[in-house]
Amino acid sequence: MADACDPLDFEFEEPIQFSPPPPKKKKKLIGLDDLLNDIQKEQKRLDEKKIKQKKGRKIFDADDDDEDAEEALLSECVDKCEQEINRINGDEQMPFWGIQVFGDQEKLPQQEHPELKSSAFMQSFTKQKINPLLELNIEKGEDFLEGLLADGWLLHLVRTSGCVEKSIATWTFNLMLYSSKMWLMQAACDFWSAILSIRDKADTSSFKIDWLPRYSDLKRALQTYGFLFDSSPKSSSDIEMDSSDSITAGPPQNIRCWIKFVGFCCQLRDADIIVPTQEAEDLLVIIISLFLDRQLVGLAVILHESLHLVVNSFKDEEWPNCCEKVAESLASRLPCNINCLRVVESIAGVSGRSKQLRSAVALQFLATILKKKVSNAMKILRSLTAVNVKDKNCDLFQMYICLSLAENWIFFDTASKDKAVIHELWGTCLRNCSSGITITDLRSYASNVRSKASYLLQSSANMV
Template identity: 65%
Template sequence: MNPNEYNPKRPKPQPATLNSSENNRRQNTQHWRLCGEEMAETYEPLDFEFEDPIPSSPVAKKKKKLIGLDDLLEDYQKEQKKLNEKKSKRTKIRKVSEAEDEFDDATEARLSECVDKCEKEMNQVGGDDEMPFWGIQVFGDQKNFPQQEYPDVKSSVLLQSFLNHEINSLVELNIEKGENFLEGLLVDGWLLNLVYICGSVERSIAGWIFNLMLYSSNETLVTAACEFWCSVLITKDKADLPNIKIDWLPRYLDLKRALENYGFLPSSPPTSSSDVDMVHNGSSTAGPPPNIRSWIKCVGVCCQTRNTLSIFSIPEAEELLFIIASFFLDRQLLGLSVILHECMLSALNFFRYEEWHDCCNKVAKSLASRLPRDINCLRVVESIVGVDTRSKQLRSAASFQFLVAFLDEKVSDAEEILRLLISINVKDKNCDLFKMYICLNLAENWLFLDPGVKENRSIQRSWGIFLQNCACGITITDSRSYASNVRCKASYLLQGTTK
């Protein structure tokens, strides 16, 4: 038997006993071997790393092409051909556009001609003409204002009492500067307070302040003087205010003289309304001065003081009422319409009850005889806008007198006036329809504002016939001037008459 063969009965050899250091060394060696095997397994190569690399074909190098003169010439000819084709297209487009523009211009010209023709025909059929502008030249060139001196002002009791007062030792007022001192008191309102305290207005002081109001070029002084006189006169008229003694009062002649210096034209023939401008050639002396505002206010206050002060007579008040009414015809005074209406109302209330009827007719006749018989008469009538009884009566009377003047007949009866209006043939081509339009408006104001005529059935029946003649006698196709104005106005008034 081979000794090296395995024999189960043979005892197993026992390992030799090793010391502890050797044993530790072997354990460490075995440990690191195992760690190395694990790391080797972890960092094994990936599958794609064993794939064959992708074969890459070598980049073919571009060969440089040589450009000859023939190639350059061919390219130039191609570009030139393209440019010629573009120019040809642009020329064709321009010609087409010009042809279209010429066609559009011709079409527009024919359309414009057609529109003008239709407009002319419509104007001929409609007959709507613009009303002429109202307005006359009431004020012409101003005159040189009088330079009045008032030496009595320096010797007035009011100024002397102030000079002799002990307070003058502080002010040291000189008598030569007394007028300037009084002007300062007037502007500040102290002069009016001194008059209230003294209870009187000296003659020299009153005339001096009145002259400043009418002729001074200092607007501040003019306004202060006007307020002074209005306050003094109103205080005199009211019983509950302190009584003030006034040594001098303005007169109608003083106011009329001032109006003449302002350039008022009462007797000159009035300028046609179509020739009136808002500004007269830019002249500094044309038209009324700013003092006209104070003049109007003063006249209104003077008319309110008849119960206590006798300033105007009845004929003078009638003339003032005519002047105020004529002011409404000057376009330069449009900004003063409010104070003009207030002044007119004061002038209307100046007359007593028993005086008013005759005075109203006189003023109406004066307006109809001295003012132009055109569109301006409607302006005057419409300027009397008060809702009180006297305003309505004056408006009706003025309309009647203007209507009589328009008809140029010696008639004074209402039925005769309407008979003349009815006899007018509005279908006649020679009929003045503008004149008929003014008569229609005047008759309206006359009949509607006169209660006595308004209640007369015979007059109302004749009025209805006249309106029917104007509304039905003028057709819608009437091409005469103002035909449409008369027809529409009469149709409107006829509806109210029917109701």
């Protein structure tokens, strides 16, 4: 161990030599001539830079113009190629279905019901000792009844009393079809559904409804909604699809309850609301027409339920004749284009009546297009088979519609007797379309017709 008195290591090191600070340079005085020279040099440098930039920009602009011209030419060639490919592939876009079922709606009537104040139902509350507790003001009795209706107490009370007064019936009916309040409209619809069911199940003497609506009341509501009864409907190509922004464009939200109520009434034909067969036929045509309004796509389930109830409301002996009349009415009222396929497809169901109606409607539309009489199905098929699809003037889009209609007519037909002959002619028609149109046919809808016919030809053997 080193002695504490020994010198430290750094004591033997040489002292660090520090160099003396450099002498301060004397500032050079800059004169005006020097400043002027510097400015001229800088200006000259900037001018040369601008000249070089202009020359470079001209070169780049020329290159850009050449590139733009090449891109435009290339884009044009690509577009032409895509068009040719689309024509060869037959990727024709089908037009949109949809017609203007509703025009401008009228202002929904806000009817007053002064008779509610003097009704026996309201008077029974004023005579009760609990009236002070309820703080029921007879002048505001309608507000009180709205609360009872929404909470379900109105239905309970009329069921207990065994009677629905005329004032209560008309008031709730108008709320259902004309109220702008969703909760009141729906509550009134539920109320009418319940009292009609009670009346149908109970003895007439045990439950009475002093007033029942008629078909004229339902038709008047549709007129208020703007339904186009008599005027020819406009196709989707002639109208704006987005008509929801218009304040007066029908229908209002009450159409939902109208559809439901029609189903209730037709389900209970004995309820003395929809009595004549003609009225039920008119309602069936209206319900099917509503499927063509794109504003009502969200109500498809309700429409199908109502359609099913209306179809089943006819008596067995009257249904065949009514089915033909409904088909004739639809074919004469609605356009024979893509919309008629929507009509046929909307008649869904597995019941015998649904199939019969779908087949009859398809046949009626097909006969209207071919200008033939429905009474002779053979002539209709022969006319369809005689169409020369190779002819350049042949309307292949109409041929596509005819094939789709004939498919629904034959597939859902349950009444024809000469099925063997019909299927033979149908097979001939399909073979003419599948073999008569080549894969290189560039006409519009040529590929659609050929593909449709080929598919149906393969499945037609199962239909025999």
